[in-house]
Amino acid sequence: MHDGALKPCRTILSVPGHREKMHEKAATSNADTIMLDLEDSVPIEQKEAARQTAIDTLTRLSFNGKGVNLRINPPDTPFAYKDLIAVVEAAGSKLDTVVVPKVNHEGDIHFISRLLSGVEAASGLEQEITIQVCIETAQGLSRVTKIAACDPRITSLAFGIADYQASIGTGLSSLSGHGEAEEEIYPGHRWHFPISRMVMAAKANGLLALDAPYGNFRNPDGLKRSSDLASALGCDGKWVIHPDQIDIVNQVFTPGADEIQRARQILEAADQTSFKGAVAVDGRMIDLATVRLARRVWRQAVQLKLIPDKDVLNH
Ligand code: COA
Numbered sequence: 001m002h003d004g005a006l007k008p009c010r011t012i013l014s015v016p017g018h019r020e021k022m023h024e025k026a027a028t029s030n031a032d033t034i035m036l037d038l039e040d041s042v043p044i045e046q047k048e049a050a051r052q053t054a055i056d057t058l059t060r061l062s063f064n065g066k067g068v069n070l071r072i073n074p075p076d077t078p079f080a081y082k083d084l085i086a087v088v089e090a091a092g093s094k095l096d097t098v099v100v101p102k103v104n105h106e107g108d109i110h111f112i113s114r115l116l117s118g119v120e121a122a123s124g125l126e127q128e129i130t131i132q133v134c135i136e137t138a139q140g141l142s143r144v145t146k147i148a149a150c151d152p153r154i155t156s157l158a159f160g161i162a163d164y165q166a167s168i169g170t171g172l173s174s175l176s177g178h179g180e181a182e183e184e185i186y187p188g189h190r191w192h193f194p195i196s197r198m199v200m201a202a203k204a205n206g207l208l209a210l211d212a213p214y215g216n217f218r219n220p221d222g223l224k225r226s227s228d229l230a231s232a233l234g235c236d237g238k239w240v241i242h243p244d245q246i247d248i249v250n251q252v253f254t255p256g257a258d259e260i261q262r263a264r265q266i267l268e269a270a271d272q273t274s275f276k277g278a279v280a281v282d283g284r285m286i287d288l289a290t291v292r293l294a295r296r297v298w299r300q301a302v303q304l305k306l307i308p309d310k311d312v313l314n315h
Pocket residue numbers: 013014015016021022023025026037040041213241242243
């Protein structure tokens with residue numbers, strides 16, 4: 001199980017594999033992680049070229065401590081096995097994570113994981129490459145509990161909204177990843193169930209849960225609302241598709257000063273009571289569940305270097 005020792009993952013900036021100019025911009029952006037995409041942002045006729053461009057980028061650029069992900073094509077396409085072998089052989093030491101789209105079954109992950117083991121061994125890679133699983137089909141969501149637990153390489157699950165929508169057949173009345181007219185179409189949050197279902201499977205296995213991107217990149221208010229909803233449902237971060245989206249999403253998934261102060265108070269109160277039971281802090285009940293939540297906020301704040309060094313070891 002992977003716990004809080006992962007790199008921060010508030011924003012994952014997707015960059016089309018064949019758009020070399022964008023790669024430099026992504027590498028110097030404020031995103032926590034960048035994802036070189038070989039899948040749906042790349043036209044079929046550019047698949048081979050994108051693979052080579054991704055290798056060049058990984059070899060050439062410095063990513064300044066960011067997470068570096070590669071989204072390969074879906075496991076059952078003619079591209080996936082070549083994506084994996086070619087990029088990991090040539091530049092595996094630069095990669096943190098392989099992102100596997102349209103995962104329907106544990107077998108998809110077993111296939112990718114075994115292949116990774118072979119390429120890692122042949123290339124002498126010391127650091128094991130992790131897997132991010134995209135849950136974006138009805139089949140994938142229906143098996144998400146089994147998929148999330150099927151391989152120790154998995155560190156995160158990501159919701160793919162447009163493909164999920166296509167998979168369940170909602171029509172084109174609102175491209176939900178773009179957020180248009182959502183409130184008119186459905187009373188409430190249309191994606192509450194699939195996101196919560198995925199979050200539950202992720203957290204039950206100590207994994208991060210990541211929300212889908214918000215497609216309308218000229219609408220900062222819609223993006224903020226979509227990020228707030230994802231955060232309230234337990235997501236740890238969100239994919240983004242445009243540099244203008246990074247700061248808004250980072251901010252939503254960064255614990256605020258008030259939240260950190262409250263976590264500090266709760267952890268201090270918990271220390272005093274040695275976790276013996278419910279106590280009151282500022283007129284509100286705290287119990288062990290509140291303490292766990294506070295500890296999570298604290299760990300996240302430590303990871304993001306928001307806590308002064310002298311306080312880091314206190315809780
Ligand atoms: N990563 C890095 N840089 C990006 C970027 C991205 N995802 N999206 C845009 N940029 C850059 C542009 O190249 C441009 O750079 P410049 O000022 O040096 O010319 C700048 O940001 C402004 O871009 P803008 O003109 O507003 O948008 P665009 O029309 O160039 O691109 C998209 C719009 C949607 C085509 C582009 O954002 C994109 O391809 N996003 C990623 C799509 C993707 O990965 N989809 C699959 C995952 S869901």
